[in-house]
Amino acid sequence: MSTAQWLQHTSSLLECKQVDDLIDQFMQTLEVELALSDSFFLKPSADGRHLVPSASNDTGLLKVDGQASWNVTDFQHPFAHVLQTAKPMMLDYYSLAYWHDNPEFAALISEIQSDEGLLLYPLKQDNHVLGLLCFALKASDSVLQRQEWQQYCEVFVRHWQWLNKVADQTGQACQLTDSIAEIRDEMTLQVNLARLSDELVGESSGMDRLRRDILRGAGTVLSVLVQGETGTGKELVAKAVHDYSCRHNAPFVAINCAAIPENLLESELFGYEKGAFSGANSNKKGLIAQASKGTLFLDEIGDMPLTLQSKLLRVLESGHFRALGAAAEVHSDFRLVAATHVNLKEKVNSGEFRRDLYYRLNQFPVMVPELKDRLDDLPKLIHHFIERFNSHNQAQISGIRSEALGKLKAHQYPGNVRELRNVVEYACALTSLNGEIDVPALPVFEESLSAGEGNVQHEYEYEDIGDLKLAVAQFERNVIRTRINRFKGDRTKAAMSLGLPKRTFSHKCLKLEINE
Numbered sequence: 346m347s348t349a350q351w352l353q354h355t356s357s358l359l360e361c362k363q364v365d366d367l368i369d370q371f372m373q374t375l376e377v378e379l380a381l382s383d384s385f386f387l388k389p390s391a392d393g394r395h396l397v398p399s400a401s402n403d404t405g406l407l408k409v410d411g412q413a414s415w416n417v418t419d420f421q422h423p424f425a426h427v428l429q430t431a432k433p434m435m436l437d438y439y440s441l442a443y444w445h446d447n448p449e450f451a452a453l454i455s456e457i458q459s460d461e462g463l464l465l466y467p468l469k470q471d472n473h474v475l476g477l478l479c480f481a482l483k484a485s486d487s488v489l490q491r492q493e494w495q496q497y498c499e500v501f502v503r504h505w506q507w508l509n510k511v512a513d514q515t516g517q518a519c520q521l522t523d524s525i526a527e528i529r530d531e532m533t534l535q536v537n538l539a540r541l542s543d544e545l546v547g548e549s550s551g552m553d554r555l556r557r558d559i560l561r562g563a564g565t566v567l568s569v570l571v572q573g574e575t576g577t578g579k580e581l582v583a584k585a586v587h588d589y590s591c592r593h594n595a596p597f598v599a600i601n602c603a604a605i606p607e608n609l610l611e612s613e614l615f616g617y618e619k620g621a622f623s624g625a626n627s628n629k630k631g632l633i634a635q636a637s638k639g640t641l642f643l644d645e646i647g648d649m650p651l652t653l654q655s656k657l658l659r660v661l662e663s664g665h666f667r668a669l670g671a672a673a674e675v676h677s678d679f680r681l682v683a684a685t686h687v688n689l690k691e692k693v694n695s696g697e698f699r700r701d702l703y704y705r706l707n708q709f710p711v712m713v714p715e716l717k718d719r720l721d722d723l724p725k726l727i728h729h730f731i732e733r734f735n736s737h738n739q740a741q742i743s744g745i746r747s748e749a750l751g752k753l754k755a756h757q758y759p760g761n762v763r764e765l766r767n768v769v770e771y772a773c774a775l776t777s778l779n780g781e782i783d784v785p786a787l788p789v790f791e792e793s794l795s796a797g798e799g800n801v802q803h804e805y806e807y808e809d810i811g812d813l814k815l816a817v818a819q820f821e822r823n824v825i826r827t828r829i830n831r832f833k834g835d836r837t838k839a840a841m842s843l844g845l846p847k848r849t850f851s852h853k854c855l856k857l858e859i860n861e
Contacts, residue, residue, distance in 0.1 A: 351493045354378070355500050364508050368399050371501045375478070379488055382461060383407045383481040387424065390414060396424055396477065406456050406481045413449050422447040427465045428474050437462040437484045460484055468502050475502060534560065537589060545581060546729045547722035551714035555582070562709045563589035568661065570646075570706045571684040573713030575834065576763030579684040580644060580860075582713055586682050587640040595639030598632050598679075601860065603645035603836075604851070611653055612669055621670025633666055636679040644860070646683040646706065647692055651699065658702045681706070686834065716758040716765060723754055726762065730769040731782070742773050745782040756790050759830045763860075767826070771819040774812055788823060822857045825850075829859070 354374050361367040368386055376384050383406035387396040394417060401411030415424050423444055427434050436444075438459045445451045454463060462484040468476040478498070482488060541556045542548075562569045563586045571579045571586075580599065587597045605613055612622075616631025633641060643649070649657070660666045661681060665674045683706050692698035716722075727750070731742050745753075749772070758764050768788060775786040810816045825839070832838040840850035854860075 348493060350378075351497055355497060358497075358501060359504055361504070362508070364505065364512065365399075367501070367505060367508060372399075374497070375480075375494060379480070379482070379491075379494060381480050381482050385409045385479050387415075387477040387479065389417075389476070393417075396428075406461075407479065408452055408455060410449070410452070413453075415447075415449065419447075422450040423465060424450075424477055427467050427477060431467050431469055431472060431474050433467065433489060434465040435462060435489070436465070457481060464488065466498070468498055470502050470506060475506070541585060541589075544585060545578065546725050547719055548725065549714070549719035549722050551719050552722060555711070555713060558711045559585045560589055562586050562711055565709060566680065567708035568680070568706050569682045569709045569711055570689075571682065571711045571713060572689075573684075573686065574715050574761055575686045575830070575860075576758075576761035577713040577715060578762050579686070579713055580642070582711060583640075583642045583644075583682040583684055586711075587642075587680075590640070590680065592639050592680055596636055597640050597642065598636040599642040599644060600632055601644040603648040604855065604860075607650045607653075610649070611656070614653075614657070615666055615668050617669035618671045621668075625670065631666075631668060633660060633677050633679065634668075634675065637677040639679060641679045641681050643681065643683045645685055647685040647687040647689055647698065651697070654699045654702050658699065658705060661702075661705050716761040720754055723765070724750065726765055727753065727769055730766050731773060734770050734773040738773075740773065741779050742776050743779055743781050745772075746784070749782050749784050749787055752784055752787055760826050764826065767819065767822060771816075771823075774815050774819070775810060818857060821853065822859060825853060825857065825859055 358367065358370060358374070361370055372384055372386055375381065383402075385402060385407055386399040388399055389395070390397050395414040396417060397414045398409045398411060400409070402409040415422050417425055417428055419425055420429075421444070423434055423436060438457060438461060441454050441457060441463060444454075457463065460483060461481060464478075464480040464482060466478040466480065467474045468478060480488070488494070537560055538553075538556050541559065542552075545552060545556055545559075559582060569583070569586050571582045573579050573582075583599070584597060587593060600610075600613060602610060612629070612631070614631050614633055616629050616634055617625050619625055619628050643657075656666075660677070664676050664678060666677065667674045689698055689703055689707075693700045693703050727745055731744065734740060735742055753765070753768070760767075769782070771788060772782045772786040776782050824843070828839040828842055829836065832842070836850060836854070837847055840847045843850070845853075
């Protein structure tokens with residue numbers, strides 16, 4: 346083979362950008378140009394303690410097992426001797442018999458014939474052996490006398506080392522990039538956690554866990570089920586999931602499944618065509634369609650009728666639905682967030698809620714802690730509600746006295762954060778301009794009243810009332826909320842206990858913004 350041909354092979358070799366491609370081309374060139382019977386390449390393992398083949402080969406003359414390895418300090422095979430001396434070793438058929446004590450080496454050369462031999466050639470750089478070439482060839486072959494292929498090997502070694510160095514540098518760069526990305530993600534997380542703490546107030550471990558769960562859930566495409574007692578702020582959590590998701594620029598559409606009669610809930614969700622039923626005088630776009638590209642929030646999902654649950658499940662599975670009276674289905678790409686204060690698992694077991702819908706809703710559960718479990722957050726919450734009252738009413742309540750704070754801390758808050766908010770707003774309404782909330786401005790909590798339902802009454806400082814309409818509304822709100830809590834959310838029983846028709850009771854709840 347001419348020098349020009351070896352130069353051409355060298356040029357092609359230097360164009361290789363991957364180590365595996367480089368080795369393949371190098372070995373193929375040597376095998377063809379040197380007319381070898383077979384060949385393979387041994388390189389150090391990652392820990393440098395073994396020599397391993399670059400590829401397996403069970404069809405050639407040399408039987409190379411891809412899982413084989415030879416300890417570099419085990420001199421029962423000739424590879425260790427070549428590594429030690431850094432000199433080529435030519436083994437004819439009879440010399441190979443000396444090494445049959447090593448099972449792996451014996452298997453390697455099992456098909457070498459009497460007129461063949463094995464050449465072990467070290468690949469060196471600065472007298473340090475970096476790998477071994479193993480050639481099966483005719484014993485009479487004078488391949489070691491030819492210099493061109495050995496020079497070709499030197500070029501291979503330099504390029505091999507250069508590619509390894511580039512790979513190491515690339516790996517380090519990737520690690521650095523990953524580290525920077527992790528730092529950036531952590532900074533984004535901390536910024537978002539700080540922003541969320543202005544909306545979901547509290548420094549307790551439960552609130553910190555809640556805020557982190559919200560951000561994790563917002564970063565997924567899973568349906569989110571927000572669970573928690575009445576008044577814990579489940580709608581705030583749902584809105585936060587939307588606001589911190591990739592859908593934050595699209596609509597957030599909310600509906601309370603318990604506040605709408607069963608016969609109207611379906612038309613609210615799916616919409617209807619003109620003439621679909623009596624009174625349908627025009628087309629109406631349903632909430633599912635309105636939430637396309639955004640988030641649909643179904644509050645109190647546990648109160649959804651069973652017949653509607655099956656229709657909702659189909660929409661969640663396919664994204665397709667049909668408006669009432671419509672001839673064709675339409676598609677809505679929405680993300681579902683649902684909330685409930687009841688134990689849906691118990692409703693599933695009792696047959697009141699579809700099991701398949703429950704698992705579809707509960708892809709990413711978020712639990713909102715009760716206020717009684719995080720009373721240390723009370724001072725921050727009270728300050729937050731005072732600031733909110735001042736902003737909405739152009740007031741200047743400066744804070745709360747320690748005695749009043751102590752009384753608020755002694756309460757268990759069956760109505761949770763919503764109850765605390767209403768108590769603070771009521772107290773603010775009875776506090777003079779620039780003053781601090783004091784004990785006389787606080788309502789008397791139910792547990793402090795005398796026994797007997799007929800004797801239950803709140804003690805107010807009537808002389809301090811500055812807004813009669815607000816005070817009356819607050820009184821009604823407290824009575825209705827207390828009664829709903831007593832009957833564990835059953836509005837029918839709460840209405841009957843107050844001597845009100847259910848429709849009147851529901852109207853008052855809507856007017857007073859009571860969502861229990």
